[in-house]
Amino acid sequence: MKLLKRLMCTARRRSPWLFHMNSGSCNGCDIEIVAALSPRYDAEQLGVRLEGSPRHADILCVTGPVTRKAVGAVKTVYDQVLGPKAVIAIGSCPATTNVFIDSRTLDGPLDKHLPVDVFVPGCPPRPDAIIAGVAKAAQILAERGNKAPQPIVAIAAETTEEVNQ
Amino acid sequence: MNLLTALARLLIFPGLLFAVPAAWFFLWVERKSVALMQERVGPPFMQPFWDFVKLLGKSTPPRPGIAGLLMRAWPLIAVSAAAGAVGLLPVLPSSGGFEGDLILLLALLELPSICIIAAGFSSRSIFGEIGSAREAALSVSYNIVFLLAIVSIAASQHTFRLEALASAPFTPLHWLGVLAILVCLPAKLHINPFSLPNAEQEIYSGPMTEYAGPELAMWELSHGLEWVAGTGLVATLVAPHIAIPWGGAWLAACIFVAISFGVVLLLSALAAATARLAIDSSVRFYWQCTLIFAVLAVSSAIFMRFRS
Numbered sequence: 001m002k003l004l005k006r007l008m009c010t011a012r013r014r015s016p017w018l019f020h021m022n023s024g025s026c027n028g029c030d031i032e033i034v035a036a037l038s039p040r041y042d043a044e045q046l047g048v049r050l051e052g053s054p055r056h057a058d059i060l061c062v063t064g065p066v067t068r069k070a071v072g073a074v075k076t077v078y079d080q081v082l083g084p085k086a087v088i089a090i091g092s093c094p095a096t097t098n099v100f101i102d103s104r105t106l107d108g109p110l111d112k113h114l115p116v117d118v119f120v121p122g123c124p125p126r127p128d129a130i131i132a133g134v135a136k137a138a139q140i141l142a143e144r145g146n147k148a149p150q151p152i153v154a155i156a157a158e159t160t161e162e163v164n165q
Numbered sequence: 166m167n168l169l170t171a172l173a174r175l176l177i178f179p180g181l182l183f184a185v186p187a188a189w190f191f192l193w194v195e196r197k198s199v200a201l202m203q204e205r206v207g208p209p210f211m212q213p214f215w216d217f218v219k220l221l222g223k224s225t226p227p228r229p230g231i232a233g234l235l236m237r238a239w240p241l242i243a244v245s246a247a248a249g250a251v252g253l254l255p256v257l258p259s260s261g262g263f264e265g266d267l268i269l270l271l272a273l274l275e276l277p278s279i280c281i282i283a284a285g286f287s288s289r290s291i292f293g294e295i296g297s298a299r300e301a302a303l304s305v306s307y308n309i310v311f312l313l314a315i316v317s318i319a320a321s322q323h324t325f326r327l328e329a330l331a332s333a334p335f336t337p338l339h340w341l342g343v344l345a346i347l348v349c350l351p352a353k354l355h356i357n358p359f360s361l362p363n364a365e366q367e368i369y370s371g372p373m374t375e376y377a378g379p380e381l382a383m384w385e386l387s388h389g390l391e392w393v394a395g396t397g398l399v400a401t402l403v404a405p406h407i408a409i410p411w412g413g414a415w416l417a418a419c420i421f422v423a424i425s426f427g428v429v430l431l432l433s434a435l436a437a438a439t440a441r442l443a444i445d446s447s448v449r450f451y452w453q454c455t456l457i458f459a460v461l462a463v464s465s466a467i468f469m470r471f472r473s
Contacts, residue, residue, distance in 0.1 A: 007218060008218060008219070008222045010215070011215045011216075011218035011219040011222065012219050012222065014209070014211075014212070014215040014219075015212070015215040015216045015218075015219040017216075039203050039204050039205045042200070042205040042206055042207075044196070044200060044205065044206075044207055044208050045205075045206050045207070045208065045209070047208055047209065047212050047215060047216070051370070052365050052366060052368075052369035052370045052374070053292075053369045053370045053373070053374045053375070055226070055374065055375060055376065055377040055381075056370065056373075056376075056377060056381060058219070058223070082223055082224045082225065082226060082377045082378060083223070083224050084222075084223070146224075
């Protein structure tokens with residue numbers, strides 16, 4: 001039984017399938033997610049696959065500051081992702097609503113509506129930071145299993161290179 | 166004893182015990198070779214296995230009623246049909262037991278794609294329905310060529326028995342038939358340029374859009390088994406028949422695996438090098454370009470039969 005549990009844990013860690021959800025993003029972070037899968041960064045080495053259907057996904061990647069129009073869609077898609085699941089907030093927008101703060105068209109930030117597991121800050125974040133965030137989320141997913149998500153959270157640090165710049 | 170051999174074929178080689186790891190391996194080869202052609206490192210060796218295990222551990226949405234029951238049944242039927250098709254392949258020299266014929270093998274090979282069509286419609290998702298309609302249109306076009314190619318091989322040898330076909334001497338007609346099967350395989354396996362039914366980014370995942378967890382794992386497995394069965398069919402038709410009493414079986418098995426692997430590499434390279442065709446171009450390709458060759462093959466096979 002313990003062996004099976006460990007096998008499942010490893011499988012969850014090594015096979016994170018993503019679903020990408022735009023909640024009113026400016027498209028900057030969306031491009032960076034695609035860049036993370038491109039030949040230069042090659043997230044598939046970690047078993048990452050960008051899935052078309054939320055039913056197939058383990059990790060929900062949300063970009064954008066969550067506009068009023070997008071709240072319903074974000075919640076619906078979160079419910080369509082089947083457990084065990086994790087949520088990554090990609091970019092500064094879903095974390096803090098960024099430069100759009102106090103806008104009356106927003107109903108953000110994201111953690112008002114969903115339990116976010118990993119924040120990847122940046123405007124936009126570098127693809128390496130997104131990959132680090134996905135790896136972190138996969139680790140959280142593997143350790144948590146079917147238990148309910150905790151309110152807290154990890155912050156995927158930007159690369160040292162980025163910090164030095 | 167005969168029953169034992171039949172069971173061994175279905176369960177050990179080339180049946181389940183060989184076919185399931187081979188399915189994962191071929192799925193990995195497909196993804197890895199695409200990655201290498203794009204100058205990426207690609208997924209690790211165990212990736213399809215991890216994906217399968219992970220999907221088994223995920224939950225599925227509640228599916229009430231008959232539609233739900235059907236949705237759960239289709240992937241299981243597809244997996245068992247594909248596994249049965251692999252088990253029927255005449256890889257090893259005959260030693261009695263259950264000998265299926267070509268018609269049974271073709272039926273089993275066709276069943277997964279019928280299951281995909283039914284699954285898309287029973288999921289009641291708009292993307293599933295579009296995917297299923299495409300799969301049905303595609304299946305009508307490539308199957309004509311596929312069946313004519315196989316019929317031409319069978320007609321030239323005067324038999325539908327798999328054993329006899331596998332050990333048949335090579336003729337130009339035989340090669341033409343194998344070529345026609347190779348042309349149909351990308352459509353049968355839903356890979357580029359004929360990846361219309363499950364077109365990602367276009368209709369999400371086609372018929373599989375609503376599937377999740379263990380059901381999706383079964384679809385992945387049945388896709389892998391279809392790879393093994395499709396490439397295995399080519400391998401048994403191409404492989405030279407070995408009649409050495411001892412060691413012959415091992416050699417035959419090794420040749421079968423090697424040729425299947427070669428076909429997988431060929432098809433993956435094709436998939437990586439091409440983009441998805443539109444449905445009308447795909448249908449036109451099969452009806453206009455390849456059908457002529459298939460008809461030629463069949464008519465010459467029948468002609469040769471009358472002459473002999």
